[in-house]
Amino acid sequence: MILITGSTGHFGKATIDHLLEKGVNANSIAALVRDDAKAIELKAKGIQIRKGDYNDYASLKSAFTGIDKLLLVSSNDLQDRLKQQQHAVKAAREAGVKHIIYTSFARKNETDTSPIAxxxxxxxxxENLIKESGIPYTLLLNGLYSDVLPMFFGEQVLQTGIFLPAGNGKVTFATRNDMAEAAANILMGYGHENKIYTIGNTESYTLQDAATILQEVTGKPIAYTSPTIAEYTSALTQAGVPAAYIDIFAGFSEAIKQGEFETAGTDLEKLLSRKPATLRDYLTSVYGRK
Incomplete structure (x- = not known):
């Protein structure tokens, strides 16, 4: 039995869809949900629903009982993520889960000096908790999703261009859908125990590359401006963007500038048995002329 956490989120739902498309029986897939009302679509597909909450260890232990492979999709609660995932790893160990796959992140700097520390x-x-648990594991060091770019660009990007303090840093942007398919292939396959995979594209892109592609697929002049952090913070503050979001955008932009998300190699193509979707593919799907 396979269990997917975060099953009503983008990554979890996409992974389940890929499993079904690849012929995995719905009755051998379980989905962890906090709210039954959000699981209607999953139930309709024949997926087994298990109630659980990252903040409730007992509920996780019960939900994980009888599970062979667990896809632990990282919590999006940045403040309490570690505590929640401590619960999940402990519950997986106590429930006898046989293999845990965790969606982590690609990085170069693991010190407090990292802009995204x-x-x-x-x-x-x-990752360390999982390794120490004794459960066979697969760690997915996911790079930046192509899918984050519309959020970084803002709704007026076609009118105002790209304004991010990311310099000329390169990123191996890959789509969330491709990363989810790779996770599905691992869940279906064998020989992935105690492996660490770097998940990114085969090509690296700067934000200037993104602007050039965006101009080509829209037919509109798209400029890329890389301001200082102070200029960027001031501009977004004046635009009414909440400070917490500004800090996150600025931190990730600085990480891009420092090359944190340009991986030296990638396992994604091997796991997919095909080339990943390019940045052009993604930007065309979102912004291409209709």
Missing amino acids: SVGKSHIET
């Missing part, structure tokens, strides 16, 4: 620390500590 506050985000990365919980991932790194969760």
Whole structure:
């Protein structure tokens, strides 16, 4: 039995869809949900629903009972993520889960000097907990999703261009859908125990590359401006963007500038048995002329 956490989120839902498309029986897939009302679509597909909450260890232990392979999709609660995932790993061990696959993140700098240290620390500590648990594991060091770009660009990107303090840093952007398919292939396959996979594209892109592609697929002039962090913070503050979001965007932009998300190699193509979707493919799907 396979169990997917975060099953009503983008990554979890996509993984389940890929499993079904590849012929895995719905009755051999379980989905962890907090709210039954959000599981109607999953139930309609024949997926077994298990109630559980990252904040409730007992519920996780019950939900994980009888599970062979667990896809632990990282919590999106940045403040309490580590505590929640401590519950999940402990519950998996106590419930007898036989293999845990965790969606972590690609990085180069694991110290407090990283511009995204506050985000990365919980991932790194969760990886260590999983290794120490004695459960066979697969760690997915996921790079940046192509799917985050519309959020970074803003709704007026076709009018105002790209404004991010990311310099000329390169990123191996890959789509969430491709990463989810890779996770599905691991869940279906064998020989992935105690492996660490770097998940990114085969090509690296700067934000200037993104602007050039965006201009080509829309037919509109798209400029890329890389301001200082102070200029960026000031501009977004004046635009009414909440401070918490500004800090996150600025942190990830600085990480891009420092090359944190340009991986030296990738396992994604091997796991997919095909080339991943390119940045052009993604931007065309979102912004291409209709």
